[in-house]
Amino acid sequence: MxxxxxxxxxxxxxxxxxxxxxxxxxxxxxxxxxxxxxxxxRPLPQVERTLIRRELDEVERLLQRVRRIPSVLDTLDQAASGSQLDTGAVEVVKDQRAINHLLHNAIEASATIWSSQTRPRHPERLAASALRDVALLAGGGVRYRNLYPTSARTRAPETDYARRTAETGAAESRTSPRRFPRMIITDTLGLLSDRRVGEGTSEPAVVVRDPALLAWLRDEYELHWEAADPWFPAPADSPSDRELIERDILRMLAGGNTREAITRTLEISPRTYTTYMAALRDRLRVRTNEQLMYVLGKRHTAADA
Structure with missing residues (x-):
């Protein structure tokens, strides 16, 4: 105390x-x-929310392990009896209708959905998804986790989707500057994109059903999730959307990345990059990016002294 x-x-x-x-x-x-x-x-109310969420997440992880017990025992029973194991543990599905059918059935049978989106989503399809997902979440029995790149905070369709699903109390969205795979994981299967492209009608999906691979995918997802920034609801003392994007830009600049590499990795346009850099230079009263990095370096050096 x-x-x-x-x-x-x-x-x-x-x-x-x-x-x-x-x-x-x-x-x-x-x-x-x-x-x-x-x-x-940090403010104590925020600490309380964080600790409660941490405990609930731990309970959720334990429940997921319990739910996997039947499938693991079934696999062992097949191995002991000499039965042929499922050869469809991993497959590539190219037909979009088949992918949607698999995903719909998996969501209906799952208590938790882990989703990550790497590129901007089609506004009309996202609006339709919002209506469906909000209704599903409001009905209870399922929880969503949605992971986006930090640049999604600058796009109205993704922002609206994250806010509307969060308002149900059964979904949480976070953003991350890291590169992560595009995938949707349910209790029974995982769907991964085999290319880093936007939503498309001809994009194949890698379907994973093997319990051990699903557990590994969830663990990988958790690593990205824990390092991501909450979006809605945001903690009281969390950085603003602008500060988060500025942080990612400065981090990459300090690492020697070019303008092209930064805009490509962060999924922002050259115009957006120029706008943020101009605002940073104006705020710190410098004229060039080199002077900007020099001023920031001096601040960190003074703080370390």
């Missing part, structure tokens, strides 16, 4: 790497300010 209030008061003797802060940090109460590298505290 005393240590918490010392951080709240801004005690100069406390450093971000102070080992005494480890318990507070692991609980999400204390974090390191990115610009000053000083320990700071």
């Amino acid at each position: 005393r240590l918490y209030w010392d951080v709240r008061r801004g005690d100069e003797d406390l450093k971000a790497d102070d080992p005494r802060l480890e318990d507070l940090r692991s609980a999400g109460i204390v974090f390191t300010e990115p610009l000053t590298d000083r320990p700071s505290t």
Whole structure:
């Protein structure tokens, strides 16, 4: 308790790497300010929501393991009896109607849906999906997790979809600067795109039914999910959409990436990139990108001193 209030008061003797802060940090109460590298505290209502969500997620993971027990035992029983195992554990499906049929049946039989979208979604198809998904979520019995690139925050269709599904209380969306695969995972199967392209009527899907592969896909999804930024509802002290995109741009600039590489990776247009860079230069009162990086580097150096 005393240590918490010392951080709240801004005690100069406390450093971000102070080992005494480890318990507070692991609980999400204390974090390191990115610009000053000083320990700071999050609002307690936000900490409460985070801890409750963490416990609910753990319960959800345990339930998923329990639900996999029948399929694992069935596989073992087939192996023991000498029966031929399912050869359709992984297949490529090219017909869009067949893909939609598989996905519909899998969602109907699942309690949790893990979805990740790598490119802008078609506005009309997304609007239709919103009507269907909001009705499904409002009916109870299923939960959605949706993962998008950070650039989705600049697009109205994805923003509206994330907000409307979140308002049901049964869905959460996050955004990430990382590159991740386009996929939808249910309790019984996973569908992965074999190309990083937008939604298309002729795009094949890799269908995974094997329980072990599905478990691995969910684990991979969780790694991206834990590192992503909540979208709706956003934590009280979370960065704005503009700050998140600026962060990704500056991170890639610092890594030596070109303008073309940044716009391609972050899925933003050259015009959007130019707008954000101009705003950053204006805010920090510099004229060139080189001066911008120099000023930011000086700030971090001063914070480390």
